[in-house]
Amino acid sequence: MQNRPAIPDEIKREVRQRCGFGCVICGFPLYEYEHMLEWAEVQRHVADEITLLCREHHGMKTNGLLPKEDVFKANSNPYNLQKGVSKNVMLYYSGKDVAFYLGNSCFKFEGLPNNAFFAPLVIDGLAMVGFRVEDDKLLMNFVAFDEFNKPILNIVDNELVYDSTQWDVEWVAQKLTVREAKGKILLQLQFEPPGVIRFSKGRVLRNGVEFLVGKNYFFNTNNSNFFGSINTVNCAVGIAVGEPRPNCGTGIVIGGINRYLFDRKEARKFLRNSLNKKRLTSDCGV
Ligand SMILES: [Zn+2]
Numbered sequence: 001m002q003n004r005p006a007i008p009d010e011i012k013r014e015v016r017q018r019c020g021f022g023c024v025i026c027g028f029p030l031y032e033y034e035h036m037l038e039w040a041e042v043q044r045h046v047a048d049e050i051t052l053l054c055r056e057h058h059g060m061k062t063n064g065l066l067p068k069e070d071v072f073k074a075n076s077n078p079y080n081l082q083k084g085v086s087k088n089v090m091l092y093y094s095g096k097d098v099a100f101y102l103g104n105s106c107f108k109f110e111g112l113p114n115n116a117f118f119a120p121l122v123i124d125g126l127a128m129v130g131f132r133v134e135d136d137k138l139l140m141n142f143v144a145f146d147e148f149n150k151p152i153l154n155i156v157d158n159e160l161v162y163d164s165t166q167w168d169v170e171w172v173a174q175k176l177t178v179r180e181a182k183g184k185i186l187l188q189l190q191f192e193p194p195g196v197i198r199f200s201k202g203r204v205l206r207n208g209v210e211f212l213v214g215k216n217y218f219f220n221t222n223n224s225n226f227f228g229s230i231n232t233v234n235c236a237v238g239i240a241v242g243e244p245r246p247n248c249g250t251g252i253v254i255g256g257i258n259r260y261l262f263d264r265k266e267a268r269k270f271l272r273n274s275l276n277k278k279r280l281t282s283d284c285g286v
Pocket of ligand 1: 023027054055
């Protein structure tokens with residue numbers, strides 16, 4: 001028997017874009033690539049002949065409980081594109097020990113008490129990431145914006161939804177990646193329940209504040225400040241940017257901040273040069 005070659009990345013992306021980054025039947029963002037025409041017959045990967053189905057609907061199709069015609073129909077009018085947002089996904093966060101990683105910096109809370117709130121990253125009074133425990137249940141909240149302050153991904157009390165009008169959203173295993181264009185990652189998150197979420201790559205954006213996040217750093221383009229290898233443990237707020245300033249234990253406060261009406265190309269150039277010189281660890285801006 002001939003080995004079936006993998007579907008090329010370009011074709012996978014085209015399928016994701018056309019299908020609204022989720023199962024065409026129910027919108028669920030964890031999916032498999034399904035050949036609508038039987039592989040045995042066509043033996044080719046053509047984007048228009050491939051669709052997205054979640055495990056449940058894939059199984060139903062395989063078992064003959066979901067007719068091919070219904071899949072074709074859903075494929076021509078995918079669930080997530082009708083709604084403009086993805087179907088919600090419940091994330092299984094639990095317990096009392098949580099950590100948020102921004103690049104290689106870690107903001108941690110151990111033993112989060114009932115009704116307490118831990119906000120690793122706050123911009124202009126809004127917790128971009130937050131954890132709280134309510135009736136012994138851990139609830140995680142997260143929001144990411146684009147440059148125009150439009151929310152592109154939202155987690156409300158462990159329930160995740162993303163905007164399905166993005167250029168590309170790809171969810172593989174624990175990693176969710178939102179791209180603005182080819183090779184341009186807006187956001188890469190890694191979910192490691194029960195207690196860890198990593199912002200491993202991309203941009204944190206809100207109200208003209210921008211952090212570029214890389215493997216070993218995060219970088220504030222507004223002030224050209226590097227941060228790397230920061231750790232806070234049991235501070236109620238990890239980093240607070242802008243006003244109002246939190247009136248509780250805060251690891252890092254960045255008060256006055258220029259919003260990006262300026263040319264950020266210069267800031268990016270500065271970052272690139274600095275990375276080339278490996279100044280990162282000595283220049284962490286704390
Ligand atoms: Zn489905």
